[in-house]
């Protein structure tokens with residue numbers, strides 16, 4: 600299979616973790632006989648420095664001509680004083696919007712080895728496997744936003760959704776729930792927000808087409824509590840843009856660290872953007888401390904969701920799980936012992952992938 604992949608490392612630890620995803624994908628191509636063509640583009644602060652624009656037209660062009668996009672992270676203190684409309688984060692938001700990537704899937708998996716070492720209660724997080732489905736191209740992130748008043752002393756951000764935007768994300772969430780444990784939690788703030796009341800009406804309407812999926816509505820504040828108290832009760836969680844942003848960073852601690860949470864941003868065809876949930880982590884950038892697993896697992900999501908390569912995707916996930924089971928960690932997951940750096944972790948996953956592939960080749964001779 601031949602596929603074109605846009606590679607946008609971005610800023611801070613973005614480049615360090617991207618190296619892991621690209622190396623792993625090259626190994627997957629070799630092991631499973633695929634051809635992946637990588638084209639690098641600038642985004643975020645790196646693009647501001649080079650082109651004065653966080654999303655240069657040439658980057659958008661590379662993305663439009665690709666079958667899938669990998670993104671590291673954008674932003675950092677270096678660009679804190681640039682005008683709001685050309686901040687690094689605007690490059691990422693612009694890319695999601697321009698590409699129409701409205702459905703952001705953020706799976707949260709409690710890996711057994713990390714559960715054992717977690718500061719959270721073991722019995723609470725053990726076996727947690729939930730999926731946050733975040734609306735990604737609407738809501739307060741994209742509504743009218745301005746400063747007004749005589750002294751610019753009033754700031755306005757607008758939370759707007761239309762029926763179509765809610766219907767398509769809710770439909771996506773029901774589809775996912777129907778092939779998982781058939782439970783959907785829709786999260787809103789319907790006791791305060793009109794957009795949330797419309798959101799609830801739409802969830803109830805769409806639910807009629809999915810009679811085997813159990814639906815519950817939950818307010819976002821109590822959801823934040825329940826994610827820590829009883830995360831095992833969740834299967835698929837669907838919510839609007841900003842609530843999804845906040846809840847997914849919270850949920851990352853169930854997985855052990857922000858450095859463990861991958862994501863896929865999808866639309867109705869197979870094109871997708873794959874990025875870790877974390878940011879550019881300026882506090883550790885350049886120190887070989889970043890956990891590359893969220894980025895590597897995002898690449899695994901790309902194999903599954905954009906290229907329909909289930910076996911290859913599972914091979915990458917298995918390599919990650921086995922490296923953790925062997926007791927290797929980056930420092931962010933809070934475990935002492937075999938604590939290794941970014942590059943060493945990438946090497947470990949590479950070795951495991953190659954080793955597993957060699958073993959399966961040997962075994963296939965006997966069947």
Ligand SMILES: NC(=O)c1ccc[n+]([C@@H]2O[C@H](COP(=O)([O-])OP(=O)(O)OC[C@H]3O[C@@H](n4cnc5c(N)ncnc54)[C@H](O)[C@@H]3O)[C@@H](O)[C@H]2O)c1
Nearest residue numbers: 672673674675857858876877878879880882883889890931
């Ligand atoms: N998708 C993105 O590009 C994205 C996402 C979130 C934040 N950001 C941007 O990143 C910059 C920094 O934001 P922040 O500090 O609030 O959030 P952050 O996610 O960059 O970092 C939060 C904390 O988590 C740690 N961390 C994050 N990823 C890690 C990893 N892979 N391995 C080990 N530790 C990791 C960091 O060291 C830091 O202590 C800001 O400019 C923000 O806008 C970008």
Ligand SMILES: CC(C)[C@H](C(=O)O)[C@@H](O)C(=O)O
Nearest residue numbers: 673674688691692844876878
């Ligand atoms: C960098 C920022 C714009 C982005 C978001 O809020 O969507 C990030 O926090 C994320 O979770 O992907």
Ligand SMILES: [Mg+2]
Nearest residue numbers: 844845848876
């Ligand atoms: Mg976020």
